[in-house]
Amino acid sequence: MQKHNKSQFIYIIPNLFTATSAFMGVLSIIASSKGEFEKAVYLILISLIFDGLDGRVARLTKTTSKFGAEFDSLADLVAFGVAPAMLFYFDIGLHYAKIGSLLSALYVLFGAIRLARFNVTNPSNEPSVFIGVPIPTAAVFISIWILFFEKYHLLKDRASFIILIFIALISILMVSNIRYPSFKKISLPKTNFKKVLILTILSLSFVYLYLIESLTILFTSYIIYGLVRGYKNFIKRKKITRKEKNLL
Numbered sequence: 001m002q003k004h005n006k007s008q009f010i011y012i013i014p015n016l017f018t019a020t021s022a023f024m025g026v027l028s029i030i031a032s033s034k035g036e037f038e039k040a041v042y043l044i045l046i047s048l049i050f051d052g053l054d055g056r057v058a059r060l061t062k063t064t065s066k067f068g069a070e071f072d073s074l075a076d077l078v079a080f081g082v083a084p085a086m087l088f089y090f091d092i093g094l095h096y097a098k099i100g101s102l103l104s105a106l107y108v109l110f111g112a113i114r115l116a117r118f119n120v121t122n123p124s125n126e127p128s129v130f131i132g133v134p135i136p137t138a139a140v141f142i143s144i145w146i147l148f149f150e151k152y153h154l155l156k157d158r159a160s161f162i163i164l165i166f167i168a169l170i171s172i173l174m175v176s177n178i179r180y181p182s183f184k185k186i187s188l189p190k191t192n193f194k195k196v197l198i199l200t201i202l203s204l205s206f207v208y209l210y211l212i213e214s215l216t217i218l219f220t221s222y223i224i225y226g227l228v229r230g231y232k233n234f235i236k237r238k239k240i241t242r243k244e245k246n247l248l
Helices: 002-033 037-060 066-091 093-121 135-151 153-159 161-174 190-209 211-247
Strands: 129-131 179-181
Touching: 002 037, 002 066, 037 066, 037 135, 066 093, 066 135, 093 129, 093 135, 093 161, 135 153, 135 161, 135 211, 161 211, 179 211, 190 211
Parallel strands: none
Antiparallel strands: 129 179
């Protein structure tokens, strides 16, 4: 009987992380509604940590389940769909009337489509690439830019429309077919170990000194990388198509 209760408790642990992630998302929405935008951003980042832990804990304890996967998607929609959308709306979107409302709604809807597509196409093993920007990445991208604008108020007063462009872009990228690296399976040659270690230490030092700026650069670079890679692949396909037509 005791062993049975213990095994049931093990199945609950990863779902508790998922529940905490969703709870942080709700707290972020409340903070945004009160105008506490910096707090709302950090709550989304905390939610991201718990979201990353739930899957890893489930795999380590061998307690992955269909319920857990569905629960995780619903929690993601709250924490990384609704919470960033409300953060954007209360901070910037409401100043742009219907456009702000529309972009907030589209972000949530496209985020839901992204999650549904991932659940349908997700293989049993961890993917090496994501098709479209993952919704947690999209959430952090928008949130960190809002935090950046909160820090630099003069920039926010003059160029807040940039966030409108960003949220429209990231919404489309979530449902696009552009490939983004997952970083879940990284194999580094032993010869590059020292170089990677030194680079990591220097990067972490920069993050320590300039946290907001570092995260902004990091996530923006990730988004740009996917766009550049997608453009290069498009050009390659176009050249191959031309060659095939010339052969005919």
